[in-house]
Amino acid sequence: MSEKESLESLLSRVTDRRRELLTQVVNRRTRHFCMVLEDLFDPHNISAVIRTAEVFGLQDVHVIEEDNAYSVNKSILKGSYKWMSIYLYKKRMLCMEKLRAKGYKIAVASTNTTNSVLDLDLSQPTAFYLGSEFHGNHPDTLAHADYEFKLPQYGITESMNVSVAGGVLMTYLDVFMQKEGREKFELPPAERDALLYDWLDRHVNGIENNSPIVRVEG
Secondary structure (H helix, E strand, C coil): CCHHHHHHHHHCCCCHHHHHHHHHHHCCCECCEEEEEECCCCHHHHHHHHHHHHHCCECEEEEECCCCCCCCCHHHHCCHHHHCEEEEECCHHHHHHHHHHCCCEEEEECCCCCCEHHHCCCCCCEEEEECECCCECCHHHHHHCCEEEECCCCCCCCCCCHHHHHHHHHHHHHHHHHHHCHHHHECCHHHHHHHHHHHHHHHHHCCCCCCCEEEECC
Protein backbone atom coordinates (compact mmCIF):
# COMPACT_ATOMS: atom_id res chain seq x y z
CA MET A 1 0.00 0.00 0.00
CA SER A 2 1.41 3.42 -0.98
CA GLU A 3 1.82 6.22 1.54
CA LYS A 4 -1.00 8.14 -0.12
CA GLU A 5 -3.29 5.12 0.08
CA SER A 6 -2.33 4.63 3.71
CA LEU A 7 -3.22 8.23 4.48
CA GLU A 8 -6.52 7.93 2.67
CA SER A 9 -7.26 4.70 4.52
CA LEU A 10 -6.69 6.37 7.87
CA LEU A 11 -8.76 9.40 6.87
CA SER A 12 -11.66 7.07 6.10
CA ARG A 13 -11.53 5.73 9.67
CA VAL A 14 -12.15 9.04 11.45
CA THR A 15 -15.25 11.21 11.65
CA ASP A 16 -15.73 14.12 9.27
CA ARG A 17 -15.36 16.52 12.18
CA ARG A 18 -12.04 15.00 13.30
CA ARG A 19 -10.74 14.86 9.73
CA GLU A 20 -11.55 18.54 9.19
CA LEU A 21 -9.96 19.55 12.50
CA LEU A 22 -6.70 17.67 11.94
CA THR A 23 -6.42 18.92 8.36
CA GLN A 24 -6.95 22.52 9.43
CA VAL A 25 -4.42 22.27 12.25
CA VAL A 26 -1.69 20.53 10.26
CA ASN A 27 -1.98 23.23 7.60
CA ARG A 28 -1.04 25.80 10.27
CA ARG A 29 1.89 23.90 11.76
CA THR A 30 5.37 25.41 11.62
CA ARG A 31 8.96 24.38 12.20
CA HIS A 32 10.33 27.86 11.54
CA PHE A 33 10.66 28.20 15.31
CA CYS A 34 11.19 25.45 17.85
CA MET A 35 11.62 25.31 21.62
CA VAL A 36 14.60 23.74 23.41
CA LEU A 37 14.34 22.84 27.10
CA GLU A 38 17.77 22.49 28.67
CA ASP A 39 17.86 20.34 31.80
CA LEU A 40 14.56 21.44 33.30
CA PHE A 41 13.79 19.29 36.32
CA ASP A 42 10.18 20.22 37.11
CA PRO A 43 7.74 18.00 35.14
CA HIS A 44 5.13 20.76 35.44
CA ASN A 45 7.32 23.24 33.56
CA ILE A 46 8.32 20.76 30.84
CA SER A 47 4.69 19.75 30.33
CA ALA A 48 3.44 23.34 30.28
CA VAL A 49 5.93 24.38 27.58
CA ILE A 50 5.08 21.37 25.40
CA ARG A 51 1.35 22.04 25.77
CA THR A 52 1.79 25.75 24.98
CA ALA A 53 3.95 24.97 21.94
CA GLU A 54 1.19 22.71 20.61
CA VAL A 55 -1.41 25.43 21.14
CA PHE A 56 0.72 27.96 19.22
CA GLY A 57 1.35 25.51 16.36
CA LEU A 58 5.07 24.91 16.92
CA GLN A 59 5.65 21.28 15.98
CA ASP A 60 9.02 20.49 17.58
CA VAL A 61 10.25 20.60 21.15
CA HIS A 62 13.81 19.48 21.87
CA VAL A 63 14.63 18.35 25.40
CA ILE A 64 18.18 18.18 26.73
CA GLU A 65 18.43 15.76 29.66
CA GLU A 66 22.17 15.75 30.30
CA ASP A 67 21.62 16.61 33.98
CA ASN A 68 17.90 16.02 34.54
CA ALA A 69 15.92 13.19 32.94
CA TYR A 70 12.86 13.99 30.86
CA SER A 71 9.73 13.73 32.98
CA VAL A 72 6.25 15.10 32.40
CA ASN A 73 2.98 15.67 34.24
CA LYS A 74 0.24 14.11 32.11
CA SER A 75 -2.47 16.16 33.80
CA ILE A 76 -0.69 19.31 32.56
CA LEU A 77 0.05 17.90 29.09
CA LYS A 78 -3.66 17.15 28.48
CA GLY A 79 -2.69 14.78 25.65
CA SER A 80 -0.94 17.55 23.71
CA TYR A 81 2.24 15.51 23.23
CA LYS A 82 0.37 13.17 20.84
CA TRP A 83 0.37 15.94 18.25
CA MET A 84 3.98 17.00 18.82
CA SER A 85 7.47 15.86 17.79
CA ILE A 86 9.59 15.65 20.94
CA TYR A 87 13.31 14.97 20.64
CA LEU A 88 15.41 13.88 23.63
CA TYR A 89 19.18 14.33 23.88
CA LYS A 90 21.63 13.10 26.50
CA LYS A 91 24.27 15.58 25.31
CA ARG A 92 23.64 19.32 24.98
CA MET A 93 26.21 19.82 22.22
CA LEU A 94 24.62 17.05 20.15
CA CYS A 95 21.31 18.91 20.29
CA MET A 96 22.92 22.13 19.10
CA GLU A 97 24.78 20.28 16.36
CA LYS A 98 21.57 18.68 15.06
CA LEU A 99 19.68 21.97 15.16
CA ARG A 100 22.39 23.81 13.28
CA ALA A 101 22.45 21.05 10.66
CA LYS A 102 18.75 21.77 10.09
CA GLY A 103 19.51 25.45 9.52
CA TYR A 104 18.49 26.89 12.87
CA LYS A 105 20.07 29.86 14.58
CA ILE A 106 20.50 29.32 18.32
CA ALA A 107 18.89 31.91 20.62
CA VAL A 108 19.40 31.47 24.36
CA ALA A 109 17.39 33.18 27.09
CA SER A 110 19.64 35.09 29.48
CA THR A 111 19.18 37.71 32.18
CA ASN A 112 22.71 38.99 31.48
CA THR A 113 22.01 40.60 28.11
CA THR A 114 20.40 43.81 26.96
CA ASN A 115 19.14 42.21 23.73
CA SER A 116 15.38 41.88 23.59
CA VAL A 117 13.67 39.09 21.69
CA LEU A 118 12.24 41.96 19.63
CA ASP A 119 15.76 42.75 18.39
CA LEU A 120 16.30 39.32 16.83
CA ASP A 121 16.03 38.60 13.12
CA LEU A 122 13.00 36.33 13.34
CA SER A 123 12.91 35.81 9.59
CA GLN A 124 15.58 33.15 10.15
CA PRO A 125 14.66 29.69 11.47
CA THR A 126 15.46 29.93 15.17
CA ALA A 127 15.67 27.47 18.07
CA PHE A 128 14.86 29.15 21.37
CA TYR A 129 16.54 27.74 24.46
CA LEU A 130 15.01 27.90 27.93
CA GLY A 131 17.35 26.92 30.75
CA SER A 132 16.94 25.09 34.03
CA GLU A 133 14.89 26.60 36.81
CA PHE A 134 17.80 27.54 39.10
CA HIS A 135 20.87 27.80 36.88
CA GLY A 136 19.54 28.87 33.48
CA ASN A 137 21.33 27.63 30.40
CA HIS A 138 24.66 25.85 30.65
CA PRO A 139 27.83 27.97 30.09
CA ASP A 140 28.74 25.82 27.06
CA THR A 141 25.35 26.57 25.52
CA LEU A 142 25.74 30.30 26.11
CA ALA A 143 29.27 30.24 24.69
CA HIS A 144 28.14 28.65 21.42
CA ALA A 145 24.84 30.47 20.92
CA ASP A 146 24.23 32.82 18.01
CA TYR A 147 22.16 35.16 20.16
CA GLU A 148 21.33 35.82 23.77
CA PHE A 149 17.99 37.47 24.45
CA LYS A 150 15.61 38.42 27.20
CA LEU A 151 11.90 39.13 27.27
CA PRO A 152 10.73 42.70 27.80
CA GLN A 153 9.89 43.24 31.46
CA TYR A 154 9.43 46.28 33.62
CA GLY A 155 9.24 45.06 37.20
CA ILE A 156 11.79 44.50 39.96
CA THR A 157 11.74 40.69 39.89
CA GLU A 158 14.68 39.42 37.85
CA SER A 159 12.96 36.71 35.85
CA MET A 160 9.74 34.82 35.14
CA ASN A 161 8.92 31.21 35.82
CA VAL A 162 10.35 29.23 32.90
CA SER A 163 7.02 27.91 31.65
CA VAL A 164 5.50 31.39 31.84
CA ALA A 165 8.52 32.76 29.97
CA GLY A 166 7.98 30.12 27.30
CA GLY A 167 4.37 31.19 26.89
CA VAL A 168 5.27 34.87 26.65
CA LEU A 169 8.02 34.10 24.14
CA MET A 170 5.70 32.06 21.93
CA THR A 171 3.17 34.90 21.99
CA TYR A 172 5.82 37.24 20.54
CA LEU A 173 6.72 34.65 17.91
CA ASP A 174 3.08 34.19 16.96
CA VAL A 175 2.55 37.94 16.58
CA PHE A 176 5.60 38.09 14.30
CA MET A 177 4.28 35.26 12.10
CA GLN A 178 0.82 36.80 11.93
CA LYS A 179 2.23 40.15 10.82
CA GLU A 180 4.41 38.51 8.19
CA GLY A 181 1.67 36.15 7.02
CA ARG A 182 1.62 32.80 8.75
CA GLU A 183 1.35 30.96 5.45
CA LYS A 184 5.03 31.82 4.85
CA PHE A 185 6.03 29.56 7.72
CA GLU A 186 3.85 26.52 7.03
CA LEU A 187 5.28 23.06 6.37
CA PRO A 188 6.09 21.89 2.82
CA PRO A 189 3.33 19.62 1.41
CA ALA A 190 5.26 16.34 1.77
CA GLU A 191 6.23 17.15 5.36
CA ARG A 192 2.68 18.20 6.17
CA ASP A 193 1.23 14.95 4.76
CA ALA A 194 3.75 12.85 6.70
CA LEU A 195 2.79 14.64 9.90
CA LEU A 196 -0.93 14.21 9.21
CA TYR A 197 -0.33 10.50 8.67
CA ASP A 198 1.41 10.26 12.07
CA TRP A 199 -1.43 12.09 13.78
CA LEU A 200 -4.08 9.88 12.22
CA ASP A 201 -2.10 6.74 13.00
CA ARG A 202 -1.77 7.76 16.66
CA HIS A 203 -5.42 8.73 16.84
CA VAL A 204 -6.69 5.51 15.25
CA ASN A 205 -4.12 2.97 16.44
CA GLY A 206 -2.61 4.57 19.54
CA ILE A 207 0.93 5.85 20.14
CA GLU A 208 2.51 2.52 21.08
CA ASN A 209 3.96 1.93 17.61
CA ASN A 210 4.25 5.55 16.52
CA SER A 211 5.60 7.49 19.48
CA PRO A 212 5.89 11.27 19.31
CA ILE A 213 9.08 10.94 21.39
CA VAL A 214 12.38 10.34 19.61
CA ARG A 215 15.67 9.73 21.43
CA VAL A 216 18.50 11.21 19.38
CA GLU A 217 21.82 9.42 19.64
CA GLY A 218 25.19 10.82 18.63
